[in-house]
Amino acid sequence: MSRLDTHRGRVLLTGGAGYIGSHCCVALMQEGYQPVILDNFANARRDVPDRIALAANGPAPQVIEADIRDRTVMETVLAEGGFDAVMHFAGLKSVAESVAHPERYFDINLGGLTVLVAAMAATDTRRLIFSSSATVYDARATGGAISEDAPLGPASPYGHSKLLAEKVLLAQAEADPSWRVGILRYFNPAGAHGTGHIGEEPADPPDNLMPYIAQVASGRRARLQVFGDDYDTPDGTGVRDYIHVADLARGHVASLAALERDGRGHVVNLGTGRGQSVLEMRAAYARVSGREVSFEIRPRRPGDVAQCYCDATRARAVLGFEARHGIDEMCASSWSWTRRREGLA
Ligand code: NAD
Numbered sequence: 044m045s046r047l048d049t050h051r052g053r054v055l056l057t058g059g060a061g062y063i064g065s066h067c068c069v070a071l072m073q074e075g076y077q078p079v080i081l082d083n084f085a086n087a088r089r090d091v092p093d094r095i096a097l098a099a100n101g102p103a104p105q106v107i108e109a110d111i112r113d114r115t116v117m118e119t120v121l122a123e124g125g126f127d128a129v130m131h132f133a134g135l136k137s138v139a140e141s142v143a144h145p146e147r148y149f150d151i152n153l154g155g156l157t158v159l160v161a162a163m164a165a166t167d168t169r170r171l172i173f174s175s176s177a178t179v180y181d182a183r184a185t186g187g188a189i190s191e192d193a194p195l196g197p198a199s200p201y202g203h204s205k206l207l208a209e210k211v212l213l214a215q216a217e218a219d220p221s222w223r224v225g226i227l228r229y230f231n232p233a234g235a236h237g238t239g240h241i242g243e244e245p246a247d248p249p250d251n252l253m254p255y256i257a258q259v260a261s262g263r264r265a266r267l268q269v270f271g272d273d274y275d276t277p278d279g280t281g282v283r284d285y286i287h288v289a290d291l292a293r294g295h296v297a298s299l300a301a302l303e304r305d306g307r308g309h310v311v312n313l314g315t316g317r318g319q320s321v322l323e324m325r326a327a328y329a330r331v332s333g334r335e336v337s338f339e340i341r342p343r344r345p346g347d348v349a350q351c352y353c354d355a356t357r358a359r360a361v362l363g364f365e366a367r368h369g370i371d372e373m374c375a376s377s378w379s380w381t382r383r384r385e386g387l388a
Pocket residue numbers: 057058059060061062063064081082083084085086087109110111112131132133134135136151155174175176177229230231232244
């Protein structure tokens with residue numbers, strides 16, 4: 044019986060101070076695990092561990108400031124840490140930046156993963172959960188809900204870096220069956236922790252829809268630009284599968300449990316299985332926040348697809364996971380986080 048079966052284990056969270064990692068850290072603490080964060084703080088604030096403590100109503104997690112590309116440090120951390128599993132969130136995530144600077148994405152998302160895998164192999168750490176993305180699919184080749192067996196075909200260097208990382212992990216698990224790898228393909232994470240203590244630190248200006256809408260609601264930006272209203276969707280605007288970040292975090296805890304229970308790895312979509320349009324998201328945010336969210340229709344954004352939502356069947360079957368929160372809860376939690384962050388609370 045592994046240590047995860049007998050007591051809640053120690054889990055290393057690379058990139059654990061980031062948006063998704065910090066929510067997973069809270070979820071793991073609340074389930075009795077001992078998460079340890081490793082982060083170089085390239086895209087996270089220094090006070091995140093203290094805010095995780097507030098959100099979890101517990102102690103601040105241990106933090107190791109390091110870069111995943113540093114093999115010596117990674118081996119030392121893993122050799123001395125006694126970790127039962129690693130959750131690998133560290134990486135870069137902007138599709139547009141990856142087109143302009145693919146070298147950064149292959150260096151960190153692929154090179155960093157390769158270093159991590161080598162360090163794990165050298166220290167007999169063989170449980171890994173990986174943050175992959177719906178961007179690995181060829182969304183144009185997929186008509187409706189996207190299942191894990193849908194055609195793969197990323198449209199950006201970011202997507203390629205994720206797909207190549209998946210291949211590295213699957214090859215490792217095939218070569219050594221004692222490895223157990225959970226590959227989680229996130230659809231569109233949104234929202235924040237219900238306490239308002241942790242949430243997303245968006246780029247400036249934000250790349251993604253929800254943080255952009257939040258800044259229009261707060262008055263930081265004048266209006267939302269809706270990229271295209273002539274898609275073949277019910278209201279003409281792009282449709283995506285927004286999943287509450289707290290649900291996503293529960294999905295990681297379920298993935299860890301499934302790796303132990305099933306004795307083998309999995310590749311699973313994490314989404315709700317439902318699509319929402321840009322205008323539906325805008326209307327929900329305006330209603331929930333009670334603020335004006337002005338918008339204008341702009342041309343389509345290059346590279347966007349009309350719709351992208353998941354088939355959530357395998358997540359239910361393999362992880363016993365189903366998203367619980369809807370878009371109103373995503374908007375409400377995003378709004379309390381945004382108000383606190385922008386000093387409006
Ligand atoms: P984030 O930027 O908030 O978190 C990433 C964390 O990794 C940050 O804290 C950053 O400081 C850290 N980091 C970056 N490079 C590092 C390095 N070389 N060494 C150590 N730490 C490093 O991003 P997020 O939204 O929390 O995303 C987490 C993971 O999920 C990423 O791998 C991302 O590609 C993936 N993902 C995110 C989304 C999304 O929409 N947020 C969707 C699909 C997949």
